[in-house]
Amino acid sequence: MSQNNQKPASDNLVISMEGVSKWFGEFQVLKDINLSVRQGERIVICGPSGSGKSTLIRCLNRLEAHQEGTIRVDGIEMHERMKNIDEVRQDIGMVFQHFNLFPHMTVLENCMAGPNWVRGVPKAEAKERAMAMLTRVKIPEQADKYPSQLSGGQQQRVAIARSLCMEPKVMLFDEPTSALDPEMVAEVLDTMVGLAESGMTMICVTHEMGFARKVGDLVVFMDEGKIVERNNPTDFFDNPQSERTKLFLSQILSH
Amino acid sequence: MYADTVIGDKLIRKPRFLLGLLAVAFIAFFTFNMADTIIGEFLRPVIGEPKESGLFGRSAAALVLAILFVGNLFVISLFPIKVQIGIVWLQLLLLFMAFFYSFDLKFSFIQSKIGFMITQGLFTTLYISAVSIMIASVIAIVGAVAKLSNNGVAFAIASFYTSLFRGLPLLMQVFLIYMGLPQIGYVIDAVPAGIIALSLCYGAYMTEIFRAGIQSIPRGQWEASRSQGFKFGLTMRRIILPQAVPLIIPPTGNQFIAMLKDSSLVSVIGVWELMFLARTLGQKEFRHMEMLITAALIYWCLTMVLEVIQSRIEKHYRQKGAR
Ligand SMILES: Nc1ncnc2c1ncn2[C@@H]1O[C@H](COP(=O)(O)OP(=O)(O)O)[C@@H](O)[C@H]1O
Ligand SMILES: [Mg+2]
Numbered sequence: 001m002s003q004n005n006q007k008p009a010s011d012n013l014v015i016s017m018e019g020v021s022k023w024f025g026e027f028q029v030l031k032d033i034n035l036s037v038r039q040g041e042r043i044v045i046c047g048p049s050g051s052g053k054s055t056l057i058r059c060l061n062r063l064e065a066h067q068e069g070t071i072r073v074d075g076i077e078m079h080e081r082m083k084n085i086d087e088v089r090q091d092i093g094m095v096f097q098h099f100n101l102f103p104h105m106t107v108l109e110n111c112m113a114g115p116n117w118v119r120g121v122p123k124a125e126a127k128e129r130a131m132a133m134l135t136r137v138k139i140p141e142q143a144d145k146y147p148s149q150l151s152g153g154q155q156q157r158v159a160i161a162r163s164l165c166m167e168p169k170v171m172l173f174d175e176p177t178s179a180l181d182p183e184m185v186a187e188v189l190d191t192m193v194g195l196a197e198s199g200m201t202m203i204c205v206t207h208e209m210g211f212a213r214k215v216g217d218l219v220v221f222m223d224e225g226k227i228v229e230r231n232n233p234t235d236f237f238d239n240p241q242s243e244r245t246k247l248f249l250s251q252i253l254s255h
Numbered sequence: 256m257y258a259d260t261v262i263g264d265k266l267i268r269k270p271r272f273l274l275g276l277l278a279v280a281f282i283a284f285f286t287f288n289m290a291d292t293i294i295g296e297f298l299r300p301v302i303g304e305p306k307e308s309g310l311f312g313r314s315a316a317a318l319v320l321a322i323l324f325v326g327n328l329f330v331i332s333l334f335p336i337k338v339q340i341g342i343v344w345l346q347l348l349l350l351f352m353a354f355f356y357s358f359d360l361k362f363s364f365i366q367s368k369i370g371f372m373i374t375q376g377l378f379t380t381l382y383i384s385a386v387s388i389m390i391a392s393v394i395a396i397v398g399a400v401a402k403l404s405n406n407g408v409a410f411a412i413a414s415f416y417t418s419l420f421r422g423l424p425l426l427m428q429v430f431l432i433y434m435g436l437p438q439i440g441y442v443i444d445a446v447p448a449g450i451i452a453l454s455l456c457y458g459a460y461m462t463e464i465f466r467a468g469i470q471s472i473p474r475g476q477w478e479a480s481r482s483q484g485f486k487f488g489l490t491m492r493r494i495i496l497p498q499a500v501p502l503i504i505p506p507t508g509n510q511f512i513a514m515l516k517d518s519s520l521v522s523v524i525g526v527w528e529l530m531f532l533a534r535t536l537g538q539k540e541f542r543h544m545e546m547l548i549t550a551a552l553i554y555w556c557l558t559m560v561l562e563v564i565q566s567r568i569e570k571h572y573r574q575k576g577a578r
Contacts, residue, residue: 061482090484100479104497114483117493166483 020069047222093163153184280321387453394458399465420459449521508565
């Protein structure tokens, strides 16, 4: 895999953030964020807790509203008067820290719901697609179980399969492995690596350095709502520029 | 409740507790002079004429009763818990029956009326309650969504409604609807008026139940749903409500049981339900007690049946939730 910022991506911008700022009341969470993501690019966002990582990627599908600057997803500007938010969201897959599977539906139903309910895919085809995606995340045999019957790692893989069933243009991951027991982290990361290798555009909030080195095109370091440093993974980890980054890296390496 | 895994000495095995209990029972029975009752008759050989036995007779009667009472508890405590529950229920039931018997009831009168009380009274009570709880549920969903929305007008209407209908006595609401609606030119029959009053009142209480149920579904469910492009209505219908309903059903069952008895209030506007029949059927022959007791027993049996059904439903959802 290339660790070069430019190579695997085409020039097609999937996401662009220009001068984005956001406040929670008086408190400014995001400060003048500029970031663009081309098709096929994999961005890894890291930074200390509370630095605004989740808020940033939640602004991308407008689970949160930003107040200044512009955000474009696939060329469509995200703003409060937009009429087609639901159509835009269909193209943005999101994987949450706590999986957020629908507990009253089986694994298969979780995966079929999106395509069948909002994409207009007929049931039989949605089921076929769901099984294909569950096979891809290596748990087709769990299809008829309920989420609570699965381990954390399995649930997160179902969540990834559920997003994939919508055939999104970009996938957002918000600390997908931080709620998992250590022995389950690898299975989820493997799934994500496989996804990266298939050419999916991905924005991942994660502190998994191995993952970042392996598939990341760009690592973005955030602190106090600002992007403090951005670099290719090799340089980012081996040769950090700012003091803040060095401190952060020493902290996540020390345990 | 939490069951302790280490069992201490049973209270009832401690002599001090037994003596204390005996003393309390004695004082209680002494206070309500028991020598004048059937107990006094039994003790006639010992205390002589109960009426003239004075303090001695009164103490003797109280002592005998207190010993019987404590002895009974002690014997019961020797059985396994299921048997204990059965015995105590049976004894309390017998006492309750004895209370009814003491009214010198005319059972032939009850027998002649009970058929009508069930076909007309019980049927109407059930019918009014069932229709009302359904309408109330619909009101409650709409009210809960309105209360949770950020639409000012919807919130204002919903909160005014719940405040008003939870703030007025149900009896007053029944009167206001039955006699108030004709004032604005809309004459209404007693049954629909009763159903409207019950629906509106219980809809107001249930709005809070539904609101709490919907609110207890974690935010992550909304986010997972909306982030896939599901619209608000779809999310509500297919994701949130299916999870909220199992939480809403047990308290709604309680409301239904409560409503069943509150439906007796619509008897005041002449709906021929259980309570109305209990009052009117007995009037002609001055047999009020018979009819009241019959109606009371019907209400009670009905409630017990509903409680069993409710606990079955709760168990069903618990099992579903535990998977
Ligand atoms: N809904 C909210 N209301 C107010 N403050 C919030 C809200 N969500 C997050 N914050 C604050 O914004 C900051 C950034 O949060 P977040 O984006 O979750 O950080 P991270 O994901 O990097 O840990 C934190 O200080 C947090 O307390
Ligand atoms: Mg976060």
